[in-house]
Amino acid sequence: MTYRVEFVERTGIQLLESGRGHARYRMPLAGNENHVGVMYMGAFTVLAEATAAIPGISILEPERFYPIIKDIAVAFHKMAATDVFAEFSLDEPALEGLLADLERKGSAGYLAEFPMVDADGVTVATGKVTVKLLSHGWTKA
Amino acid sequence: MTYRVEFVERTGIQLLESGRGHARYRMPLAGNENHVGVMYMGAFTVLAEATAAIPGISILEPERFYPIIKDIAVAFHKMAATDVFAEFSLDEPALEGLLADLERKGSAGYLAEFPMVDADGVTVATGKVTVKLLSHGWTKA
Numbered sequence: 001m002t003y004r005v006e007f008v009e010r011t012g013i014q015l016l017e018s019g020r021g022h023a024r025y026r027m028p029l030a031g032n033e034n035h036v037g038v039m040y041m042g043a044f045t046v047l048a049e050a051t052a053a054i055p056g057i058s059i060l061e062p063e064r065f066y067p068i069i070k071d072i073a074v075a076f077h078k079m080a081a082t083d084v085f086a087e088f089s090l091d092e093p094a095l096e097g098l099l100a101d102l103e104r105k106g107s108a109g110y111l112a113e114f115p116m117v118d119a120d121g122v123t124v125a126t127g128k129v130t131v132k133l134l135s136h137g138w139t140k141a
Numbered sequence: 142m143t144y145r146v147e148f149v150e151r152t153g154i155q156l157l158e159s160g161r162g163h164a165r166y167r168m169p170l171a172g173n174e175n176h177v178g179v180m181y182m183g184a185f186t187v188l189a190e191a192t193a194a195i196p197g198i199s200i201l202e203p204e205r206f207y208p209i210i211k212d213i214a215v216a217f218h219k220m221a222a223t224d225v226f227a228e229f230s231l232d233e234p235a236l237e238g239l240l241a242d243l244e245r246k247g248s249a250g251y252l253a254e255f256p257m258v259d260a261d262g263v264t265v266a267t268g269k270v271t272v273k274l275l276s277h278g279w280t281k282a
Contacts, residue, residue: 003176007183010151035144041210042148045186069182073214 003057011046015054017087021095023054024087029080039080039124044116048074048127051086052112056131059095063136065102070109070130074116077126082119086127088112098133106138144198152187156195158228162236164195165228170221180221180265185257189215189268192227193253197272200236204277206243211250211271215257218267223260227268229253239274247279 012031017024025047032043049069057067090098090110101108109132115123153172158165166188173184190210198208231239231251242249250273256264 005175005181007152007173007175007181011148032148034146034148040146040148041190041213042183042187045213045215046183049182066177069217071214071216072182072186073212074186075212076210 008046008050011043013046013050015050016085018054018058020058021055021090021092022058022087023051023089025051025085027084027086029083036079037081039084041074041076044074044076044084044125044127045072047084047086047116048072048125048129051088051114052127052129053131055088055090055112056098056110056133059099060133065133065135068132068134070132072130073128075126075128076124078118078122078124080116080118080124084116084118084124086114086116088114102133102135106135108133149187149191152184154187154191156191157226159195159199161199162196162231162233163199163228164192164230166192166226168225168227170224177220178222180225182215182217185215185217185225185266185268186213188225188227188257189213189266189270192229192255193268193270194272196229196231196253197239197251197274200240201274206274206276209273209275211273213271214269216267216269217265219259219263219265221257221259221265225257225259225265227255227257229255243274243276247276249274 014026027047034040098108116125168188175181239249257266
């Protein structure tokens with residue numbers, strides 16, 4: 001299941017690892033610098049959204065379900081003068097809970113909270129994203 | 142005082158009004174659509190940051206002070222199928238308080254919270270941004 005979003009592609013973000021319930025991304029510094037040459041805020045929000053959403057999207061049948069972002073928050077701890085990395089996973093019980101909610105009530109959701117780290121592994125920001133999974137035209141059986 | 146950030150320029154964001162303690166921006170839908178043709182999350186975060194920061198930046202002497210974003214949060218209420226608008230103002234007592242803090246302790250900060258509205262004036266998202274103003278090489282007198 002692939003979503004193409006030009007805004008995201010313009011950042012040059014790279015998916016490094018993905019699988020059922022898992023994603024790891026790299027946001028390149030090049031092209032995403034702010035006015036003082038470190039990673040711009042907006043690149044963090046794109047990285048946070050992708051990292052949060054893909055683990056949930058990984059279990060969706062696209063003809064039945066779709067994701068939306070309910071809210072996103074990023075807190076900045078340190079300037080990032082390198083590429084920035086983030087990963088997030090949902091474990092098997094969490095994934096099964098989401099699928100059960102989708103079948104039972106047509107929607108499901110989770111909060112993804114994770115650090116974003118620079119090339120030395122130092123936490124430069126924290127992401128907190130509420131992801132909702134919804135059904136196309138769901139009606140209670 | 143102008144900061145050029147390529148990431149921001151790529152969105153096509155337009156400053157509609159600005160003055161001491163005030164900013165109003167338009168984020169165009171064109172070029173900032175997500176996979177279903179409505180405004181992409183990242184365009185909201187860029188709009189929120191600019192709208193929050195410019196009123197504080199408007200009072201800064203650039204050779205003495207600079208702004209940073211401490212945290213940003215955007216909550217989504219409704220899909221936006223038009224350009225999106227946001228404005229934020231700091232009143233004169235707030236501006237004077239910021240300048241007094243900068244002189245006294247070398248730093249100041251404020252929380253900017255405001256709706257983001259579509260072309261019909263409907264609130265599509267809410268932005269909440271903590272802006273810090275800092276001094277270059279400040280030392281207590």
